[in-house]
Structures are given as structure tokens and as C-alpha cells.
Amino acid sequence: MNTLLWALTLLADGQEPLPSQPVKFNVKDFGAKGDGVARDTQALQAAVAAANADPEGGVVYLPAGTYLLDSTLVVERANVVLRGDGANATTIYIPNSLSDVFTGTWVNVSGKVKSSWDSSGGFITFKGRKQTSLLVGPLLANIAGNVEPGDFRLPVDSTAKFQAGQPVRIWVNDESTTGVSSGTDKAPAAGLPGEAAGGDEGLPVPDWVKQDPTYQAALAAGQGMEEPEDGSDGGGGSRDGGGEAGGGGKVYGDNMADSGPDSGILSRDQIAFTARVAAIGEGWVELDRPMSFAVREWWKGVVHVEQPSLQDAGMEKLTIRFKHSMFGDHFSDRGYNAIQAVSGVNLFFSEINIINCDNGINLFFVDHSTVQDVTIDVTSPRWGRDRAKDAFNGHHPITVTMGHSNLITRFSINAKWIHDLSVAYGASLNAFTAGRGLDLNVDHHRAGPWANLFTNINVGCGSRPFFSSGRQGKGAHDGKPSRRPLELPGCDLGPLLNFVGAFVKPNCRTKMKWLVEALNASSPADLHRAQVAARRAASVR
Known part of the structure; x- marks a missing residue:
């Protein structure tokens, strides 16, 4: 079995508990x-603005009560x-x-709905500055040779800027990562370097909306969640590798599964990894953890110093409840969206109930963060008799896009959404554990999500555990390898997957090189927890 380092998949690599700062701003003091x-x-906006203006951030405290919020809150400072x-x-x-707040972001023309909020945006937004391989300032070195998954040592063209213990971010790009996943060639939105704007095509969005940070964050985030408009799984043909695969093909097991077109299967910087420098030598640096992907010397691999602008921020101990409304067709979301986090590290969302939402908690470009003890529910069904067959109450309860090493644990999704747990666009090394759902599905949303762990999850009715969607032409639903104790899906899910449990029809063992094993007395019920315990025991020794 290919064992990956999910033990480091949680806030601060699991070295620290969730932050617990003293209260600095009480919303009652702001009226x-x-x-x-x-x-x-x-x-509430004034209290958050005060925290954003404080160089040290701080806790914004909402004492017991019900607070009526009819516009957005945006956190842009670390430690808020x-x-x-x-x-x-x-x-x-x-x-x-959100479409009530932001003019022109939802239209219905002859029954055809266009919405800016069908997969992104939130009434409460955590927004950092996006890190990108295009920036020169944070560049430490170029990778100067081949690297294999599991390697700790990177050959580099210079070690002059490295320091032991330094946090670093590694990016790999080649022709497979040249795509703009929003499907548009518009100019980048202000303040989002390297990101193509999308989501407002065909919409009468005024300039003041386009400059709003909530809307800008939604544009940057929404590019990773496109789906076929008929709601199908997207289709797409398989490819013959024809030589060694590029970065996108490597994610799909050297083109073993559908890995999309020669270019654009992934977007720039989707193949990413963070670590710390453990040692420095002549022409090489050694990391504190093994690489999770390969690098070839003809690809563009770079090592940057890790410089997140948003970290140690989050939300805890409250409920977000929307006015009850009926959910419409796929993509018709009006924007009853709770939380979005864009470009952050070491964020946390804990002890939160979200009621009557279209979209719940969406993490975009977020790494090493924790979502725990979250419940997604409705006060009553959001579907009518004409939609009883699907009985969908919303779109995406929990999503991770273009982020890695996040822990989503002890969640409860108490009704049926279209895509309950979604990973997309290079999301990797994320662990979903110890959760449950009414009729849960694990949505692999194409464009190279890979090496994500789903363990110790109760899928409820179990009628659709692997139903997945995603934009056509963006490859198979999943890359290599993930481990899920659930019933087996079809072979088109992806290659090199690991399944441990009781399964039927394991017909992809040869074609897609799946590993299929039964649970035994020595198998841990929760692989993530077992890896964390083993790592901590090793560190004590």
C-alpha cells in the first residue's frame, strides 16, 4: 500500500492545539x-474592521444571542x-x-439562470493574499534535477538563500498546468496576481460589485468548481501516455486514466507542497517530510519561502442560520453561502452549525487548516414535491479546492446536498475523518484531486457514495492514491486508488491498479488518527 504522510494533515502539522486567544473586541461595544x-x-462589520486594523488581530466576541446580518464580513488579518x-x-x-446584496450577480433569462454564487462566495469571507510561483521576491531556488515521490532531498541550482528550519512552498508547472480553469481569457481581477477573473460572464455586474473583496474572493475561488451544465459526471476520453507523462499525467498514474488534454488539465500552481528545510548541502536541500509528487528536470520546479498573509485565523462556537428558502436547479444558487476562505494557512473552523445553506464551508488555496465539529442541516426540506426524486437541499456543504494537508473531522451533514464532500483542482493530502451524513457522497470534482484520505465515515443510506461531477475535459475524477472504506465505484473514478473494507465487484484491480483489501483485526478504524499517533510516538522515542 502506498502510505502517504496524512499525519501532518492538520493545523500547524499537529504540533499545536487550536489557537485560544483572549477576547479583544466585543461586538456589543460596537453597538x-x-x-x-x-x-x-x-x-459586526465595525468590530471585524477594528480587528483587521490591529497589527496583532484579535478575537471578535459575539456573546450569546441572535445577530441579524444582511451583508458580508471579510477577515483579512492574521490572528482574527x-x-x-x-x-x-x-x-x-x-x-x-448574496445575490440580494450584490446587484447583477444572479439573473434568470427565459428559465436559464446565471449565478456568481453557485460554488463560491460567502457571507463570511477569510481572504489572504494569494501566493504564486510567478512572484520573484520569495524565490529561493529552482529545482535542478529529478525528484521522486518519497524523496526528502531536492537538487537545487543555489542554496544561498536557504536556512535550516525555514518554511518553504514547492511548485511544479509544465504544459499540463497552463490552463485557466475558469474557461475565460479575461484580465486578472485586481489584487489577484495570476488569477483569471470568471463568474460574471453574461451578468450585468456593476463596477462597485467587482471591486468588493467578497466578490473578488469568489471569482478567484470559483474557477476550481466548474461542472457540466447537464449535471452529469462530465465525460472525457482517455489518453495514451506516449512517453513519460507530464505533471497532470503523473497525477493520473502516468496517464493510466483520463488525464485530459495535453495542456490545461490543471491550472498554474495546482501541484504544490509545503515543508520545512531540515538540512542544506552542496547543491541540495533536505526537507522534513517526503515529497508527495515527482519532479522532472524539464519541468519548472521552484522553491519559494512560505509567506502566508493570512494564518491563525478562524471561527468557532456559533451557528449561522439562513432564512429558510427553496433550493432550485443545479447552478441556480442564489448565494445562501456561509463561509469561504481563500489563500490562508493554519486556519480553523470549529464547533459551527450551518443551517439552510446553498454552500457551507469552502476552502480555496487553503493549506494545513482544520475544520472540526461542524454540522450542516436544514430547518425543513428545501425541496418541493416536484424535486422529491433528488431531494437536494443545496450544493456544496464542505469543499476543498487547490489546497493541501487540511483536516476535516467530526462533521455531520444531516440532509442531502448535491455534492456533500468535494475535492477539486489539485486538492491533495487532505483527510476527511470521523464524519457522517444522511446519504453522503464523496465528490471528486476532476482536475487532479489526488492522495486524499476518507476514513471512518458513516455514509448513511449509501446510495451514492462516489457520485462525482466536475468540468468536462479536466481529466478523471481522482488521481493517485486515495483510501476510502466505502463500496467500490466504477473504474472511471481514477487510477492507483487504495480501498480497505468490505467491497463488491473489485473489477479495476488490473486495469487501474487498485489495491483492494479487507479490514482485519489489526486494521485501524481511523487511518488518520493511527498515523498521527504513530508519528507522535516516534517523535517521543
Whole structure:
């Protein structure tokens, strides 16, 4: 079995507990009433603005009560935490949608809906500055030779800028990562270097909306979640490798599965990895953890110093409840979206209930962060009799796109959404563990999600555990390898996957080189927890 380092998949590599800072800003001091009647939007925005303006950030405290919020909150400073008195004590009540707040972002023309909010955007946004391989300042060195998965040592063209213990980010790009996943050639949005704008084509979006940080973050994030408009799994043909695969083909097992077109299967910087420098030698640096992907000397591999602008921020101990509304067709989301986080490291979202949402918690370009003790639910079904066959209550409850080494644990999805747990666009080394759902599905949304772990999860009814979607032409749903104790899907899910449990029809062992094993007495029920325990025991020795 290919064992990957999921033990480091959680906030701060699991070396530290979730941050617990003292309260610095109380929303009551900014005029919030918390009585469920008064409009508290300006008071909450003022409290968050004060935290953003403080160089050290701080906890924004919402005492027990119900706070009416009808516009957006944006956290842009490290160490800013929104904290309630508990999910059963503090509620943020949102009576409207993002399309109500932002003019021109949702239109219905002759029954054809176009929405900016079908997969991204949130009433509460955590927004950092995007790191990119295009920047020269953070560049430490170019990778100067071949690297194999599992290698600790990187050949580099210079070691002059490296220091022991230094946090680094490694990117690999080649012709397979030249695509712009939004499917548009528009100019980049302001403040988002290297990102193509998308999501507003055909919409009458005014300039003031385009300059809003919530909208800009949604544009940057939404590029990773396109799906075929008919709601199908997207299709796409397989490729003959024809020689050694590029970066995108490597993700799909050297083109063993459908790895999309020769260029554009992935977007720039989707193949990424973070680590610390453990040692420095003549022409090489050694990392504190093994590489999770290969590098070839004819690809563009670079090592940058890790410089996140947003870290140690998050949200805890409260409920976000939307006014009940009916959910429409696929892609018709009006934007009853709770939380989006874009470009952050070491973020956390803990002890949160989200009620009546289209989209719940969406992580985009977020790494080494933790989502735990989150419940997604409805006050009553959001579908009518005409939609009883599908019975969908929304779109994406929990999503990880273009992020790695995140832990999503102890979650509960108590109704049926279209895509309950989604990984997309290079999402890798993420662990989903100890969760449950009413009729849970694990959505591999194409464009190279790979090496994600799903373990100790109760899928409920189990009628659709591997139903997946994603944009056509972006390769197979999943790359190599993931491990899930669930029933086996079709071979088109992807190559080199590991399955441990009781399964039927293991017909892809040869074609896709799947590893299929039964659980035995020595098998851990939760692989992530077992890896963390083993790593901690080794460090003590």
C-alpha cells in the first residue's frame, strides 16, 4: 500500500492545539444588540474592521444571542477569530442571499439562470493574499534535477538563500498546468496576481460589485468548481501516455486514466507542497517530510519561502442560520453561502452549525487548516414535491479546492446536498475523518484531486457514495492514491486508488491498479488518527 504522510494533515502539522486567544473586541461595544430583531450588520462589520486594523488581530466576541446580518464580513488579518458562546448560544441569522446584496450577480433569462454564487462566495469571507510561483521576491531556488515521490532531498541550482528550519512552498508547472480553469481569457481581477477573473460572464455586474473583496474572493475561488451544465459526471476520453507523462499525467498514474488534454488539465500552481528545510548541502536541500509528487528536470520546479498573509485565523462556537428558502436547479444558487476562505494557512473552523445553506464551508488555496465539529442541516426540506426524486437541499456543504494537508473531522451533514464532500483542482493530502451524513457522497470534482484520505465515515443510506461531477475535459475524477472504506465505484473514478473494507465487484484491480483489501483485526478504524499517533510516538522515542 502506498502510505502517504496524512499525519501532518492538520493545523500547524499537529504540533499545536487550536489557537485560544483572549477576547479583544466585543461586538456589543460596537453597538450590536443580539436580540434577533435589530439589524446588527454595521456593528459586526465595525468590530471585524477594528480587528483587521490591529497589527496583532484579535478575537471578535459575539456573546450569546441572535445577530441579524444582511451583508458580508471579510477577515483579512492574521490572528482574527470570530468567536461565539457556543453553537447553541450564539447565532448569526442571515435573512437574504448574496445575490440580494450584490446587484447583477444572479439573473434568470427565459428559465436559464446565471449565478456568481453557485460554488463560491460567502457571507463570511477569510481572504489572504494569494501566493504564486510567478512572484520573484520569495524565490529561493529552482529545482535542478529529478525528484521522486518519497524523496526528502531536492537538487537545487543555489542554496544561498536557504536556512535550516525555514518554511518553504514547492511548485511544479509544465504544459499540463497552463490552463485557466475558469474557461475565460479575461484580465486578472485586481489584487489577484495570476488569477483569471470568471463568474460574471453574461451578468450585468456593476463596477462597485467587482471591486468588493467578497466578490473578488469568489471569482478567484470559483474557477476550481466548474461542472457540466447537464449535471452529469462530465465525460472525457482517455489518453495514451506516449512517453513519460507530464505533471497532470503523473497525477493520473502516468496517464493510466483520463488525464485530459495535453495542456490545461490543471491550472498554474495546482501541484504544490509545503515543508520545512531540515538540512542544506552542496547543491541540495533536505526537507522534513517526503515529497508527495515527482519532479522532472524539464519541468519548472521552484522553491519559494512560505509567506502566508493570512494564518491563525478562524471561527468557532456559533451557528449561522439562513432564512429558510427553496433550493432550485443545479447552478441556480442564489448565494445562501456561509463561509469561504481563500489563500490562508493554519486556519480553523470549529464547533459551527450551518443551517439552510446553498454552500457551507469552502476552502480555496487553503493549506494545513482544520475544520472540526461542524454540522450542516436544514430547518425543513428545501425541496418541493416536484424535486422529491433528488431531494437536494443545496450544493456544496464542505469543499476543498487547490489546497493541501487540511483536516476535516467530526462533521455531520444531516440532509442531502448535491455534492456533500468535494475535492477539486489539485486538492491533495487532505483527510476527511470521523464524519457522517444522511446519504453522503464523496465528490471528486476532476482536475487532479489526488492522495486524499476518507476514513471512518458513516455514509448513511449509501446510495451514492462516489457520485462525482466536475468540468468536462479536466481529466478523471481522482488521481493517485486515495483510501476510502466505502463500496467500490466504477473504474472511471481514477487510477492507483487504495480501498480497505468490505467491497463488491473489485473489477479495476488490473486495469487501474487498485489495491483492494479487507479490514482485519489489526486494521485501524481511523487511518488518520493511527498515523498521527504513530508519528507522535516516534517523535517521543
